[in-house]
Amino acid sequence: MLTFYPQIKAVHxxxxxxxxxxxxxxxxxxxxxxxxxxxxxxxxxxxxxxDTALLTAALMLLSILPGALFANGWLTVKMILLLAYIALAMLAMKRARAPRARMAFYVAALATYVWMLGVARVHHPLGWLHGWLA
Known part of the structure; x- marks a missing residue:
């Protein structure tokens, strides 16, 4: 399956x-x-x-990559951020009653999404902040 890694990553x-x-x-x-x-x-x-295609591609990538990938913590942080993003997005879309609360959860979900992108891009738990804080 390693031969299909670039295609699976592109789909992801x-x-x-x-x-x-x-x-x-x-x-x-x-x-x-x-x-x-x-x-x-x-x-x-x-x-x-x-989201189903995204999760399928993610699980395929996870099965291809070595277990040592969890050693520096970036993938673990990305998974934790994913759970936070899902919760915040649910609150932003329908769970929160007050419009201001929905807006706050929406902004928080977007910030979490951008942080997740940074973690995935630089392969570091700090994401985009890695170069500035580390």
Whole structure:
């Protein structure tokens, strides 16, 4: 399966960008009067499809890569950030009742997403801050 690593990684990265872009779009809709459209079945199904492909590619990459990858902690931090992102996104999209709370959770989810991108890009738990703080 190592021969397919570049293709699987490309699919994973594409799905990360599609998932993030769709979240930005749906999150903006949820903050406005288009909240019903943001929760519509076609957009939710598209989100589920992208996220399923993303998770499948991630699990395939995880099965290919050596276990020593967990040694420096960046992948562990990325997984923890993923759980935080999911929780924050759920609160931003529908769980939080007050509009200000939904907006705060939306901004926090976006910040978590950007941090996750940084961790994945530089392979360090600090992500984009690695060069500045380390």
């Amino acid at each position: 990265i594409l799905c990360v960008l599609l998932s993030g872009g769709l979240f930005v779009l749906r999150g903006l809709m949820a903050q406005t009067r288009l909240a019903g459209v943001a929760q519509s079945m076609p957009l939710r199904l598209l989100s589920y499809g992208i």
